[in-house]
Amino acid sequence: MQAAGTDRPATIHDIAAMCGVAASTVSRALSTPERVNIRTRARIEAAAAELNYTPNSQAKALSSGRxxxxxxxxxxxxxxxxxxxxxxxxxxxxxxxxxxxxxxxxxxxxxxxxxxxxxxxxxxxxxxxxxxxxxxxxxxxxxxxxxxxxxxxxxxxxxxxxDTPSATSQALDHLISLGHSRVAYIAGPLTSQSSERRWAALTEAAQDRGVEVRSLGPFAPKTQSGAAAADAAVHSGVTACIAFNDLIAIGMLQRLRERGIRVPEEMSIVGCDDIFGADFCNPPLTTMASPxxxxxxxxxxxxxxxxxxxxxxxxxxxxxxxxxxxxxxxxxxxxxx
Amino acid sequence: MQAAGTDRPATIHDIAAMCGVAASTVSRALSTPERVNIRTRARIEAAAAELNYTPNSQAKALSSGRxxxxxxxxxxxxxxxxxxxxxxxxxxxxxxxxxxxxxxxxxxxxxxxxxxxxxxxxxxxxxxxxxxxxxxxxxxxxxxxxxxxxxxxxxxxxxxxxDTPSATSQALDHLISLGHSRVAYIAGPLTSQSSERRWAALTEAAQDRGVEVRSLGPFAPKTQSGAAAADAAVHSGVTACIAFNDLIAIGMLQRLRERGIRVPEEMSIVGCDDIFGADFCNPPLTTMASPxxxxxxxxxxxxxxxxxxxxxxxxxxxxxxxxxxxxxxxxxxxxxx
DNA sequence: CGATTAATGACAACCGATTGCCAAGTAGTT
DNA sequence: AACTACTTGGCAATCGGTTGTCATTAATCG
Missing domain, CATH: 3.40.50.2300 (Response regulator)
Incomplete structure (x- = not known):
């Protein structure tokens, strides 16, 4: 059952007219209930419900500033x-x-x-x-x-x-424990602070552990960039890569497969973010999982x-x-x- | 260089005051330029640019209704x-x-x-x-x-x-041409009209071609549902499945792998939508691609x-x-x- | 050169809410 | 009973625009 009347959304004025009070009273009843008589408030609430009232967010924003x-x-x-x-x-x-x-x-x-x-x-x-x-x-x-x-x-x-930087050194330790000593970081966009911070963490960790890391890139954070990244990695002679993110890592996986380079036997890949797809790509991706x-x-x-x-x-x-x-x-x- | 003055965003009134005209003139100059003298308009536009004016969308919405x-x-x-x-x-x-x-x-x-x-x-x-x-x-x-x-x-x-229904019959033809005769449709949510329409197209096509299709499900359109779907498909004895969407299909792929059932040798899977991931899952998914x-x-x-x-x-x-x-x-x- | 018409811009109402201010009403206190 | 204190609710201004109305000015034409 719809109340008879126009199809136009109800306003506080409609409610006010229905209850015989001023529009401001309606406004108060709905936003500062304790400042209005409880019986008046009940009438107003009933009328609001009957008219299926919803406040106009534009008007609210304009007058309240929020x-x-x-x-x-x-x-x-x-x-x-x-x-x-x-x-x-x-x-x-x-x-x-x-x-x-x-x-x-x-x-x-x-x-x-x-x-x-x-x-x-x-x-x-x-x-x-x-x-x-x-x-x-x-x-x-x-x-x-x-x-x-x-x-x-x-x-x-x-x-x-x-906090991917700290995970980055975890990833490096993981690779070191697997016997890798030449590792590449596949860098993200130059304007990305995350990429910068990860690389900083990685170089520091590498120094501590006495292994060699190099940075390749920058690459756009898309799967399509993975091909170039994979080629660069292969050419550089590293045996493992830590990629800026999973998109690039997945793209690398695809490219390496095309080129007949086996992962992980010939090249290990670590991604970052654990995005949708990281668990079902081929092979499933070792990655840094973030909440x-x-x-x-x-x-x-x-x-x-x-x-x-x-x-x-x-x-x-x-x-x-x-x-x-x-x-x-x-x-x-x-x-x- | 910022114009001196308050930090508050400029309004048409600021512009009006700056140009010595009425606010309504400013409004017209900006929204119905042809109704304002070209020189006045130029002054107003210059002032607006200088004050870095952007119309307040709330106010605009309130008065214009848009x-x-x-x-x-x-x-x-x-x-x-x-x-x-x-x-x-x-x-x-x-x-x-x-x-x-x-x-x-x-x-x-x-x-x-x-x-x-x-x-x-x-x-x-x-x-x-x-x-x-x-x-x-x-x-x-x-x-x-x-x-x-x-x-x-x-x-x-x-x-x-x-138009996935018509692609659905393409998919069925593809499966038939590969020699499949027992095919399951992995249904989506009951409330999904898409799923309903696909199933209707599929049964009709199956009748024309004289093959058997059955519907399994409904399943939620998520990868997690793929496990149950895969088990149901295996149990039903079909050799091929057409899934409601790629999420379910990818979930099935994962489950079948876990159970040691080879795809596509022992079970063929067709997905729907060609979403991100359909090309790099294992094996890459045959699917109905939509624009x-x-x-x-x-x-x-x-x-x-x-x-x-x-x-x-x-x-x-x-x-x-x-x-x-x-x-x-x-x-x-x-x-x- | 005067008159008709069009172009221009100022004024004010309005959109739908919020909110400060104040008057009327009620209750409690002495 | 008179007075204070508090509660309640109405009036009106305001937010920042849009838009209808109308007076003024300029341009065009006979």
Whole structure:
């Protein structure tokens, strides 16, 4: 049964007319119930239910200054790494009554910057994954709107860091224990801080252990780049590779298979992120597994803590997510040569 | 160099004050340029540029009734099938100056219905992929807000249909040509119209060709369901399976490997959608490839045609995307038994 | 050169909510 | 009974735009 009347969504004015009170009373009854007589409130709530009232979020945003939306920026929606991240943010945001505005910044700093500017008015806060912006730009943006970054460490900007660097040295130890002594790091984009941090951790660990590592690349974080990466690795004479991420690693697997180079017998491959597909590619990929969905949730929690400072605990401005090595079948003993 | 002044975003009033004109003139200069003196317009545009003005989308939405946003509803964000779809809609929407509101309806008709109701005020139109709602609910919703469905055929609601049914009979022919005569269809969710339509196409084709097909399931469209599906298929004695989608098919591959049943020698598997991963799983999956990203773009075009009826061509209310079989290594001749 | 018409821009109402302010009403206190 | 203190709810301004109405000015034409 629908109430008779127009098809247009009900407003507080409709409710007010129905109950014979002022619109402001309706607004109060719904947002600050304790400031309105309990019987009046009951009448208003009944009328609201009957009219199937839902507040107009635009109007609410305009008058209150809060939009109830949070922007989530990722460099590439089709990268499976972000699947779980997005799901994590989506679930947590919905639970808190926020709407997620998802934007693909196409790995471009310009798109990212203009999106940031636009979102400044239409979102209450922003979560930026794997930002391609400079530290200065990011810091400036964070000063204008509450922000949490993921995998981007800039002083003064709250961040969730997935601790792949420490897993990187685990991966190196794993390879060393298998007898490898010449290892390549397949680098990601130059603008990626994650790639930089991993390489730094790797060179340091290599020095400690007395093995040789070299960096190849940079390569775009896509499976298609895997072919070039594989060729470069073979040419460089290493027996094992640690790839910037699973996409590249999977691409390498495909290329090596095409070239008849057996994995792991002739070349060991370690990926990063444990994305969808890492467990069923051929061979299944040894990789550094990250709690990605959880990272998304934590980022949302940190952002909401900024938005509603009253509610409970203090603001954490840095959260490090542990990462561990998951060994599958793409790594094995170095061949005797 | 930033203009001196407050940190608050500039409004048309700031521009008006700067140029010594009324706010409405500024509004007209920016939205109906031909109704304003060209010199005044130039001054206003210069001022807007200098103040780094961006219109407040909330205010715009409130007064004009248009939000500039389009809702995109998918049942499961982490299903790779939707990533290409989402990318297609995102690109096309951005090109047209719209914002995408992405919502994961969690395969739930209730979440879908309430999202639809909420979006009615905060979006100009909606794209619903693989709806779980009843025909009636969908039709009622479409009467309230411009809508395009994807893979859901309801009279009166514009739709983009990915023509997997016809590919299904191609797949059956492929299997028949390999000598298979006992084939199972691994069904998707009961509420999925796609699954229903594929099964209908399959039974019809089977009858024409005089082979036996049976339906197993329903199974949830996730890799985890593949184990149960694989066991059911083995138990039923078929030599080939056509799966509802690639996720299930990949899950089956994994399970069959665990059980030591060789694919394709002992069991042939055909997937559907050609998602990320179908080409590098083990063995690479024979599957029905769909132009998913294109489907997303087409859906957006159809929706925009509804929103702006003036611009050019008439409104198509149904668009069928062709699909074809991509043969890889998960299908082969039936073993002699 | 005067009149008709079109171009231009200012004013103000409006979209649907929030919120500060104040008046009316109620209860409790002495 | 008078007074204070608190509760309740209405009025009106406000957010930042859009848009209808109308007066003014400029251009075109006879």
């Amino acid at each position: 939009t109830g939306a949070v922007g989530v920026l990722v460099p590439d929606i089709t990268n499976p790494f972000y699947f779980d991240l997005i799901r994590g943010t989506q679930l947590q945001l919905k639970a808190a009554g926020y709407t997620q505005l998802l934007v693909d910044t196409e790995e471009s700093d310009e798109v990212e910057a203009s999106t940031l500017e636009q979102l400044r008015k239409s979102a209450d806060g922003i979560i930026v994954a794997a930002s391609r912006l400079s530290d200065e730009s990011l810091l400036a943006a964070a000063a204008r709107i509450p922000m949490v970054t993921i995998n981007r460490d800039v002083a003064g900007v709250p961040a969730v860091i997935i 990605i969905e959880q990272a998304g949730r934590v980022a949302v929690s940190m952002l909401l803590a900024q938005l509603n400072p009253l509610a409970g605990g203090g603001i954490r401005n840095r959260s490090v997510m542990p990462t561990h090595l998951t060994v599958r079948s793409s790594t094995a003993s170095a061949r005797n040569s | 939000t500039g946003a389009v809702g995109v509803l998918v049942p499961d964000i982490t299903n790779p099938f939707y990533f290409d779809l989402i990318r297609g809609t995102q690109l096309q929407l951005k090109a047209a100056g719209y914002t995408q509101l992405l919502v994961d309806t969690e395969e739930s008709d209730e979440v879908e219905a309430s999202t639809l109701e909420q979006l009615r005020k905060s979006a100009d139109g909606i794209i619903v992929a693989a709806s779980r709602l009843s025909d009636e609910s969908l039709l009622a919703a479409a009467a309230r807000i411009p809508m395009v469905t994807i893979n859901r055929d309801v009279a009166g609601v514009p739709a983009v249909i990915i 998913i990203e294109q489907a997303g773009r087409v859906a957006v075009s159809m929706l925009l045609a509804q929103l702006n009826p003036l611009a050019g061509g008439g409104i198509r209310n149904r668009s069928v995307m062709p699909t074809h079989l991509t043969v890889r290594s998960s299908t082969a001749s039936a073993r002699n038994s």
